[in-house]
Amino acid sequence: MKSVPRGFFITGTDTGVGKTLVAAALTRAFVARGLRCAVMKPVAAGGSRTPAGFRNDDALELLAASNVQAPYEHVNPWLLAMPASPHLAARMDGVTIGIPRILAARDRLAAAADVLIVEGAGGWEAPISATGTMADIAASLELPVVLVVGLRLGCLNHALLTREAIRARGLPFTGWIANKLDREMPLLRENIQTLTTRFGADPLAVVPVDPTDSAWAVAGAGNLLSH
Ligand SMILES: Nc1ncnc2c1ncn2[C@@H]1O[C@H](COP(=O)(O)OP(=O)(O)OP(=O)(O)O)[C@@H](O)[C@H]1O
Numbered sequence: 001m002k003s004v005p006r007g008f009f010i011t012g013t014d015t016g017v018g019k020t021l022v023a024a025a026l027t028r029a030f031v032a033r034g035l036r037c038a039v040m041k042p043v044a045a046g047g048s049r050t051p052a053g054f055r056n057d058d059a060l061e062l063l064a065a066s067n068v069q070a071p072y073e074h075v076n077p078w079l080l081a082m083p084a085s086p087h088l089a090a091r092m093d094g095v096t097i098g099i100p101r102i103l104a105a106r107d108r109l110a111a112a113a114d115v116l117i118v119e120g121a122g123g124w125e126a127p128i129s130a131t132g133t134m135a136d137i138a139a140s141l142e143l144p145v146v147l148v149v150g151l152r153l154g155c156l157n158h159a160l161l162t163r164e165a166i167r168a169r170g171l172p173f174t175g176w177i178a179n180k181l182d183r184e185m186p187l188l189r190e191n192i193q194t195l196t197t198r199f200g201a202d203p204l205a206v207v208p209v210d211p212t213d214s215a216w217a218v219a220g221a222g223n224l225l226s227h
C-alpha cells in the first residue's frame with residue numbers, strides 16, 4: 001500500500017507575515033529529524049530570471065531547505081510573471097490557474113516524502129481566479145492548516161477571521177505560529193495570550209524577532225508531528 005506523507009498547509013494572516021520564513025525553518029527541522037521533507041508553493045506571483053529560467057524566490061527558498069530532489073515545476077506548478085494578486089497576475093499571463101496540475105505535482109512529491117510542507121500565496125482567501133481562492137487549493141490538497149500570525153497591529157482581527165474561514169471549510173486546524181514580526185509592537189505578550197485564549201491552544205511555536213537559532217522551529221516541528 002502506498003504510504004501517505006504527513007502534510008501541512010501553511011497559511012498566514014496576510015501577505016508578508018513570515019510564511020516562507022516559517023515553512024523553510026520547519027522544513028529544515030524535519031530534515032534534521034531524518035525525515036524526507038518535500039515542499040510546495042503551488043501558486044507564486046512574481047519572480048526573477050535565473051540561469052535555470054524564471055523562478056520565484058519563495059519556491060527557491062523552500063527548495064533549498066528541502067532534502068527531496070524535485071523538478072522546479074513540481075514545487076511551483078503555477079508561476080505567474082507579475083507580483084500581484086494571483087487572479088490578476090494569471091489574467092495578465094493569459095492563463096487560468098487549475099488545481100489538477102497542483103494535485104499531480106503533489107502526487108509526484110508525496111511519493112518521495114515523509115512530510116510535505118505547502119506554502120500558500122498571500123492570505124487564506126487570496127483570489128486565484130474569477131471565483132476561486134487559495135482556500136480552494138488547501139481544500140483540494142486536503143491538508144491540515146497551520147496559521148502563521150504576523151504579530152502587528154490588526155493581527156488579532158485577521159487571525160480570528162482566518163480561523164473562522166478555515167473552520168467554515170471544514171479543514172483541520174493544526175494550530176498557529178506566533179511570529180514576532182514587529183519588534184516595536186506594544187503588548188506583544190498580551191496579544192499572544194489573547195489568541196491563546198481565543199484559539200484555546202498555545203502557539204505551536206513562537207518565532208523571535210530576527211531569529212538566529214532554530215530552537216523555535218525544532219519545537220514547532222515536534223509539536224506538528226505530535227498532532
Ligand atoms: N520574526 C521575524 N523577524 C524578522 N524578520 C522577519 C520575521 N518574520 C519574517 N520576517 C521578514 O519579513 C519578510 C516577510 O516574510 P516572509 O517572506 O516569510 O513572508 P510571507 O508570508 O512568506 O510573504 P508572501 O506572502 O510574500 O509569501 C521577510 O523579509 C522576512 O525575512
Ligand SMILES: [Mg+2]
Pocket residue numbers: 019020021058119
Ligand atoms: Mg512567502
